[in-house]
Amino acid sequence: MTKASSDSRALRKFLRHKPAVVASLVIAVYAVIAILLLCTNMITLDDTLQRVGPETIPGFGTLQKPEKRHEDAEWLIDRIDTLSGRSDPQAAFDSFQDLGVRRIAKLPLEELQARVESAWQTYDQLAELEDLTAAANGALNVPGGATVLADLEKLEGSVEGLLEPMTAKEKSTRWLELLFGTDRQGRSIFYRSIYSIRVAVLVGLITGLLSVTIGTIAGLLSGYFGGWVDHLITWLYSTFASIPNIVLLILLAFMFDGGHIDEPLNRWTNGLLRRLIGGRLDETLIPVYIAFTATFWIGPCRVIRGETMKIRELEYVQAATVMGFGRTRILLRHILPNITYLMLINFSLLFIGAIKSEVILSFLGLGVKKGPSWGIMISQSKIEVVNGFFWQIGTATALMFFLVLAFNVLSDALQDVLDPKHV
C-alpha cells in the first residue's frame, strides 16, 4: 500500500510539472507516428525513394525565382517529350512516376504531342530573355519583358495541361508530397522526414532498452556481490571506456561493412543468420544497435553499481539478509525497486544520445543503409545549403529538435520527481 501511495505521489508531482506533461504528449505523438509507420503502409520505403517532382522545390508552395520555374517546366516537358518518342509511348506514360501521384494526361498521342509542342514554344519564347528573374522584376527593358510573368503562368498552364486532372484525394496526397518541398533528387522531404521518425524511435528505443538492461544487470551483480564478479565487470567497462567512443564506432563500422562478419557466422550456423534477418547484417539496423549498446551500457552500469553498493549497506537490506531471504529475492524485491528511477532517467538520456549519435554513425557509413534518416538528410543537405536551399536541413532538424527537446525536458522532470536529492 505504501508503494502505491508513493507512486501516485510521484505521479501527481509529475503531472503538476506542466512542461513535462507537454513533453510527454509530444513524445506520444512521435510514438504514435512511429507505430503507424511500423504497422501500416502509411508511408513506405519506396515513397521515400521515389521522385515526386523537380529538384529542390521549396515547401508550402512558396513561389520560386522565375528562372527556377522556367527550368522546372523544361524538366517536365522534356520528360514527356522523351517518353512520347519511345517505341511504345503508352506503356512509357503508364510507368511514369516522377511526379508522385500525378499521371500524364490520358489523351490521344497526337493531341499530347501538339500540347508538348505548344509548351515548347512558350518555353523558347522565355528562353530568349537573357536574365529571366531580372526581366520578371521589370528591371530589364527588353521586348516582351512586361509579359514575362504572364508568359510564365501560361507555360505552367500548358504544363498542367499535359497531366491528368487530380481527384480530391490525389490533391491532398499531392499537397502532402510537396508540403516541405523536394530534395536534390526530387524526392519528397515530407515523406523522408516523417519516415525517419521510425528509424529514430527504433534506434532510441532498442538501444535505450538494451543498454539499460545490460547496464542494470551488470551494475546490480557487481554492486551486490562484489568480489570477483565486481572485478570482472569493472574490468569490462574500464576496457570499453578506455577505447575512444569514435574508435569503437568506426571499428564496428569497419567490421560490419560489406558483410565481413556475416560470412563466418553464416558458415558456422549453417546460414541461420541469413534466414533470420533475410539478408546481410549491414543492411539492417542491427550494427547500429550493437555499436550504440557497446558504448552506452557503461553509463547506467556505473551509476547503478554505485547505488547498489550504497543500498546493500542499508539496514533494511541487512534486516532482510538476517531474516534469511535469498539473494535473488533481496536483489529483485528489495534493491531493484529502489534503482528503477535510475533506469528510467538513464533510458531517457540514452534515447537522446542514440538519436543524436545516429547522425554521426550515418556520417561514418555505419548507420542506416536503406532509406532515409534525419542524420542522412542533414549530411546530404550540405550541398543544398551552399545553394541557399534550407528546406531539407530545416525539416530534419526541426523534427529531431522537438523530439530531443521533449526528451530533455522529460529527463529533467524525471530527475526532479524521482530523485529529489539530486539537483
Added chain:
Amino acid sequence: MWTYILRRLAYNVPVYLSILLLVMLALRVRDPVFGRLPKNATNEDITLKRHELGIDRPFIVQFAVQLKQVATFTFDEESWDYTGQSVGEVLKRCIGPSLAITVPSLILTSLFSITVALISAWFRGRTLDQALVFVAVLGMSVSFLVYIILGQYFCAYRLNQWLGYDVFAIYYDPEVSNAGWVEFMTSVWPKYYLLPVMISVIVAMGYDTRFYRAVMVEESARDYIVTATAKGASRSRIMFIHMLKNAMIQIITRIVITIPFLITGSFLLESYFGIPGMGNQLIVAVESGDFPIVQSFTAVFAAVYIASNLLTDVLYALVDPRVRLS
C-alpha cells in the same frame, strides 16, 4: 599514496592489454591485403603482400611486437598508407592540428560556461536563470552537424561574400601546414581554426553550463554556506570565495576527465573543415585498413585515458582532505 598509485597502475594492466587485444582482433576481421592489390592479383602476390605487411606472422607475435612498441614508447613501425613514414611521425604530424582546435575550445568553453553557470546560480529560480537553462536545453537539442553546416555557410561562405575577402576559410589548405610558428598564430589559426573552435564552444556550452550550474546549486545547499551566511558574509563573498572554491573540485574533475579527448580531436569538425588532425587521420586509417596507425593511436589514447583517470583521483585527494585513497 604511492602504494595507491602503484596498485591502481597494476590493476589497469589487464585493462590495457585487453584494449590492445580487442582493437587488434577487431581490425583483423577484414583482410587488409585486398584493398592494397589490383583485382587480378595471383595467390603468390597475396602471399608476398601478407609477408610484406607482416600479417602472415602468428597473431601472438604481432601482439608482442605491438606490446614492445608501447612498452618502449617507440612507434617506429612503418605506416601502410604512407610509405617511408613511421607511425610515430604520422601521429606527431596530426596531433598539432587536433590540439589547435581542442585546447582553445576546452579553455573557452570552461571559462564561458563557468561564468554563465555562476550567473545562473546567482539568479537561481528567477527569470534569467530559467531563460539561461532553457537556452542551454534548446542548444543541446540541435544536432552537431547542423551547427557545422550552418556555421560553414553563414560564417564562412556568406560572410566572405559579404565582406569581399576570406575571413574564415571553408576548407583547409594543405599548403599552410608548413607555416612557421609566428605565421601560424597570426594568420593561419584565425583563418582556419577559429571557426571550428567557435562551433565546438557553442555546441559544448549547453552541456557544460548545465553541469556547472547543477554543481553550484548543489554546493549552495551545503551547511558551510549557512554558516557563512550566519556569520554575515556578503552574498558575493559567499558565491565567489566559499562556493566557487568548493565547486572547483568537481570543475577540475570534469576538465581533467576531458584531457584524453583533446588528442582524439573532434573528427566531425576535422573532416568537415578538412583539418588534418587525429580524428580525421583515424577515420582514414580505419577505412583503408592501416593497422599500425589505428593500433598505436588507440594504445596512446588508452594510456592517456587511464593516466588521467588516475590523476583525477589523486587530485581529488590532494584538494579535498576528506577523501582517502585506499
